[in-house]
Amino acid sequence: MNFDFTEEQTMIKDSVSRFVRDEYDFDTRTKIVASEEGINREFWSMFAELGWLSVPFAEEYGGFGGSVEDIAAVMEELGKGIVVEPYASTVVVFGGLMAASNNDALKTQIIPSIIDGSCMGSFASTEAQSRYEMSDVATTATACDGGYKISGEKTVVANGGTANKFIVTARTSGDQYDRAGVSLFLVDAEASGVEVKSYKMMDGQSAATVTFSDVVVAESQLLNAVGEGMDLIDQVMPQILMGLSAEALGIMATLNTTTVEYTKVRQQFDTPISSFQVLQHRMVDTFMACEQTKSMLYRGLSQAGAEDRHELLKTVHALKATVARYGRLVGEEAIQIHGGIGMTDELNIGHYVKRLMMINVTFGDGDFHQKKFNQLAYSV
Amino acid sequence: MDINFSAEDLAFRDEVRDFFAREFDSTDSAWGTDYKGATVNWQKKLHAKGWIAPGWPTEYGGTDWTATQKFIYETERGLAGIPDVVPFGLKMVAPVIYTFGNEEQKAKFLPRILDSEDWWCQGYSEPGAGSDLAALNTTADYAGDNYIVNGRKIWTSFAQHADWIFCLVRTSKGMRKQQGISFLLIDMKTPGITVKPIVSIDGKHSLNEVLFEDVAVPTENLIGEQDKGWTYAKALLAHERTGMAEVADSTRLLKALKQRASVEVNGGKAMIEDPIFQMRLSDIEMELMALEYTDLRVLASTAAGGMPGPESSLLKIKGTEIAQAIHELQLQLASYYGGALPDDLTAEQLGHDFAFEARGRYMYGRAATIYGGSNEVQRNVIAKAVLGL
Numbered sequence: 001m002n003f004d005f006t007e008e009q010t011m012i013k014d015s016v017s018r019f020v021r022d023e024y025d026f027d028t029r030t031k032i033v034a035s036e037e038g039i040n041r042e043f044w045s046m047f048a049e050l051g052w053l054s055v056p057f058a059e060e061y062g063g064f065g066g067s068v069e070d071i072a073a074v075m076e077e078l079g080k081g082i083v084v085e086p087y088a089s090t091v092v093v094f095g096g097l098m099a100a101s102n103n104d105a106l107k108t109q110i111i112p113s114i115i116d117g118s119c120m121g122s123f124a125s126t127e128a129q130s131r132y133e134m135s136d137v138a139t140t141a142t143a144c145d146g147g148y149k150i151s152g153e154k155t156v157v158a159n160g161g162t163a164n165k166f167i168v169t170a171r172t173s174g175d176q177y178d179r180a181g182v183s184l185f186l187v188d189a190e191a192s193g194v195e196v197k198s199y200k201m202m203d204g205q206s207a208a209t210v211t212f213s214d215v216v217v218a219e220s221q222l223l224n225a226v227g228e229g230m231d232l233i234d235q236v237m238p239q240i241l242m243g244l245s246a247e248a249l250g251i252m253a254t255l256n257t258t259t260v261e262y263t264k265v266r267q268q269f270d271t272p273i274s275s276f277q278v279l280q281h282r283m284v285d286t287f288m289a290c291e292q293t294k295s296m297l298y299r300g301l302s303q304a305g306a307e308d309r310h311e312l313l314k315t316v317h318a319l320k321a322t323v324a325r326y327g328r329l330v331g332e333e334a335i336q337i338h339g340g341i342g343m344t345d346e347l348n349i350g351h352y353v354k355r356l357m358m359i360n361v362t363f364g365d366g367d368f369h370q371k372k373f374n375q376l377a378y379s380v
Numbered sequence: 381m382d383i384n385f386s387a388e389d390l391a392f393r394d395e396v397r398d399f400f401a402r403e404f405d406s407t408d409s410a411w412g413t414d415y416k417g418a419t420v421n422w423q424k425k426l427h428a429k430g431w432i433a434p435g436w437p438t439e440y441g442g443t444d445w446t447a448t449q450k451f452i453y454e455t456e457r458g459l460a461g462i463p464d465v466v467p468f469g470l471k472m473v474a475p476v477i478y479t480f481g482n483e484e485q486k487a488k489f490l491p492r493i494l495d496s497e498d499w500w501c502q503g504y505s506e507p508g509a510g511s512d513l514a515a516l517n518t519t520a521d522y523a524g525d526n527y528i529v530n531g532r533k534i535w536t537s538f539a540q541h542a543d544w545i546f547c548l549v550r551t552s553k554g555m556r557k558q559q560g561i562s563f564l565l566i567d568m569k570t571p572g573i574t575v576k577p578i579v580s581i582d583g584k585h586s587l588n589e590v591l592f593e594d595v596a597v598p599t600e601n602l603i604g605e606q607d608k609g610w611t612y613a614k615a616l617l618a619h620e621r622t623g624m625a626e627v628a629d630s631t632r633l634l635k636a637l638k639q640r641a642s643v644e645v646n647g648g649k650a651m652i653e654d655p656i657f658q659m660r661l662s663d664i665e666m667e668l669m670a671l672e673y674t675d676l677r678v679l680a681s682t683a684a685g686g687m688p689g690p691e692s693s694l695l696k697i698k699g700t701e702i703a704q705a706i707h708e709l710q711l712q713l714a715s716y717y718g719g720a721l722p723d724d725l726t727a728e729q730l731g732h733d734f735a736f737e738a739r740g741r742y743m744y745g746r747a748a749t750i751y752g753g754s755n756e757v758q759r760n761v762i763a764k765a766v767l768g769l
Binding site for chain 2: 281378
């Protein structure tokens with residue numbers, strides 16, 4: 001039994017860690033967020049050169065052939081720097097769906113372009129009414145000559161402004177909530193009828209409202225067969241949630257370390273505030289929260305390859321619920337213990353907290369996942 | 381990352397499982413009527429099997445189990461609902477004796493601990509020395525062949541059954557309070573010792589006060605050097621903090637709670653179908669799922685021959701908090717029926733056969749965050765040792 005990363009995993013983890021430490025300090029990040037595009041494309045090219053963009057893809061497409069453990073290793077380190085370049089969006093979510101698709105022709109075309117950095121992708125699923133129910137899809141795809149015509153509007157599409165390709169959930173049959181009527185299409189951002197309005201989110205990353213007006217896509221752009229969109233999403237979602245949770249873990253660990261160090265230098269009543277027992281106990285609680293979150297992530301990573309997905313799904317729902325609960329605890333305590341300075345936009349603390357808040361609401365918040373957990377665990 | 385046990389470890393697990401299933405009789409009514417007799421009987425079976433002291437070095441009668449085997453043994457024990465051995469002799473005083481005692485002491489005491497001939501209790505806490513253990517006042521005055529002991533020990537579990545008590549006593553004054561403390565082994569039959577029962581909030585008697593009035597203790601019963609007892613006790617306290625996660629026990633209790641919640645109804649509907657009850661259940665279950673892996677992380681480090689990482693420090697706090705949360709929900713499930721006392725009615729008459737146990741577990745379970753270093757003291761320890769505060 002061991003919970004160690006392999007040598008290869010350690011190498012890539014160290015490489016991301018070095019980048020964050022040496023080249024992605026908080027000032028650098030702040031300037032990137034304030035820039036027009038909100039990301040640094042030179043860094044993105046560097047990610048490609050270092051092989052980070054190839055992590056989850058099979059070797060036959062030029063990938064690293066990594067597992068969810070490798071994704072988690074990268075994401076945890078990116079979290080420590082609250083890196084805004086769209087790694088989760090492009091590689092973990094868009095790339096994850098693409099890698100699990102059974103459309104080989106499409107994979108052969110797209111995956112190498114993700115790996116070389118030329119394709120940024122985004123998953124356009126959320127609609128104004130859909131909240132966390134992925135199968136609540138009003139966007140339609142109706143059969144037409146040579147393929148499908150997509151119409152509808154997707155909102156707060158992560159990194160929609162920088163993406164040149166979208167994977168879109170669209171309804172090919174059934175009513176608005178029918179799972180079996182959802183299909184996944186690859187749509188070019190430049191295609192006729194696609195309109196993208198980009199805006200900033202609280203975590204410094206961008207999102208977009210993407211409108212599809214009679215956008216014609218060929219049948220060859222279906223990721224899986226018609227009506228099999230939800231199956232593909234269900235298949236990939238555990239890995240996506242573990243990736244996001246690993247990012248959250250990196251953020252939580254950083255918040256805890258930063259807070260502990262701050263209390264050792266901050267003096268009040270003529271003594272470092274780290275000497276106050278009431279603060280010590282609160283920091284012990286956030287330390288335990290972080291360790292328990294890590295254990296839950298490891299539980300998921302350990303179960304990822306198992307034949308029986310019931311236990312994995314339970315763990316992943318529990319993981320996302322744990323990230324929500326303990327992420328909030330760690331974030332709020334970091335602000336509280338920093339005091340007034342914790343309220344300032346100038347300090348990095350609040351920015352780490354805001355990324356945690358966005359991870360919490362990405363693909364289902366804590367209550368959503370705890371309810372899913374309950375359904376799996378306590379159905380009579 | 382690899383969480384699989386080896387084939388040898390799995391074979392060992394099956395052996396343990398089979399032994400427990402074959403040899404332990406949970407329906408034996410003696411567990412309810414004659415706690416000491418049932419306990420000694422079970423411990424003698426374990427001794428005959430050679431499994432009574434997994435933590436001891438083999439030269440004194442321990443097993444030569446690996447860290448993983450010890451973990452598997454404890455897990456199977458907890459899952460099967462088999463009580464742990466009484467810790468005072470086997471897990472507390474014995475390590476002090478074989479680590480710091482002399483050859484005569486080892487020869488005299490260790491075999492009788494192994495075969496459960498002697499029942500030990502722990503004389504640490506005093507009315508004025510709880511979490512601040514070093515504030516203890518019980519004195520032992522050197523008088524030639526004997527120490528003369530005077531003072532009061534309290535919260536002494538099962539002193540009413542005990543043949544021996546190991547005590548921290550003050551042999552010198554005027555230095556730091558941690559200095560001048562000695563570690564004495566005292567025969568409970570010595571004149572001048574009085575055991576007074578303390579009934580706890582679960583209505584039961586396991587706790588006691590032990591009074592010492594001019595009790596003459598032979599100097600040969602001093603462990604190690606006079607005035608160095610604090611050092612020995614600290615080593616023992618560290619021992620007491622491990623194995624506190626009790627993941628397997630909580631897993632078993634949670635499973636029983638879920639089964640019970642599918643039978644107990646409100647408005648004709650099983651409680652386990654109630655969405656709010658489900659949230660309370662999963663709050664606990666998710667925390668336990670994480671703790672199980674925290675425990676495995678610690679095991680992985682120790683099995684590889686390393687030191688456990690900082691995560692090991694949270695096992696006692698989280699383990700006891702989870703156990704208490706289970707007790708709370710179990711009592712909540714017992715609802716009004718849980719208030720009934722077993723004195724004048726039977727479980728069958730009450731109609732909820734777990735209700736007595738639910739109340740008892742809840743009430744006595746409050747102790748888990750107090751003993752073995754209260755959870756507040758545990759937090760102090762983590763703040764200092766792990767966070768460097």
